[in-house]
Amino acid sequence: MQEICNSWEIDFFRKWKLSMIIKLLVVLCLAEEAFSKTKKHDHQSRSGFDFFYFVQQWPGAYCDAKGRSCCFPGNGKPSTDFSIHGLWPNYNDGGYPSNCDSSKPFDESQLDELESRLETEWPSLACPSIGPKFWAHEWNKHGTCSFFSNQQDYFQAGLDLKDKTNLLQALKDEEIEPNDEFYNVEDMKEAIKKKIGFYPWIECNHDSDDNSQLYQVYICVDTNGKDLIKCPVLPRGNCASRVQFPKF
Structure with missing residues (x-):
């Protein structure tokens, strides 16, 4: 027992x-x-952040994307050039802040001096055409998390960065043209690095024939919104080794 x-x-x-x-x-x-x-x-x-992604998109790929419609802004078809998608604050761990300050809502009147350039260089191609609503989205979600105290400075910084990087010319200098031909992605990155001093990250999409296309280019920028830097972290996703550079 x-x-x-x-x-x-x-x-x-x-x-x-x-x-x-x-x-x-x-x-x-x-x-x-x-x-x-x-x-x-x-x-x-928290209001602080570590760097910006400055993102430019190729309109030919946007408009040719599988399952997506494309609408031109009120001033007509944009020029054959990269357009700005956004200037986005990010953290080094891959996260990002958003909609940080509701006390600074979008006010289109602050962009009177820039509006004509924004319509050309920072347009929305979404359907239906949303015009200034696109800029409102970018400011409210991303701009209010930056160190820029007003909308004019924020959007001016994006326009200045577009001039500084001049992606289309950087690619053309290495005989990479928007002609529906296929190019090596690494050659594209090298061409841009040769121009700006740092490697970009390239995002691709697919057209109706399932061709991988050059869609967006991410460049990293210091928190001052001016100086280009080496990317602390890259977005997720990969392109095929060779991608199409579609006409527009």
């Missing part, structure tokens, strides 16, 4: 010990999840 009792006590102790370990693991997992959520919230709410 004593042996049975001893065996029962040992078995009970083992089960109790296992139960406590499981409970401890559950507590630790819940604590880690709570910490992760708090960290994420703090990360998104």
Whole structure:
């Protein structure tokens, strides 16, 4: 009988010990999840950031993308050049802040001096045509998280960066032309690096024939919105080794 009792006590102790370990693991997992959520919230709410992505898109690829329609702005078809998509604050860990300051809502009147250039160099090609709503989105989501105190300075910084990088000319200098031909992605990156001093990140899309196309070019910029830098982190995704540079 004593042996049975001893065996029962040992078995009970083992089960109790296992139960406590499981409970401890559950507590630790819940604590880690709570910490992760708090960290994420703090990360998104703080006003500081580490660098900008300056993103330019090729309109020929946007308009030729599989399953996407394309509408020109009110002033007509944009010129055959890269257009600005955005100037986006980012963190070194791959996250980014957004919609940081509701006390500074978009005010189109602040862009009176820039509007003609924005229509040409920072247009929306979405359908239906959304005009200034696109700039409102960029300012409210991204601009309010930057160190620019007003909209004019923020959008002017984007226009200045477009002039500074001049992507189309950088590619043409290396005989990479928007002619529907296919080019090596690494050659594209080298051509841009030769012009700006740093490697870009290239995003691709697919046309109705499932051809991989040059779509967007990401360049990293210091928090001052002026100086180009080496990218601390790159977006996700990859292109095919050779991609089409579609006409526009």
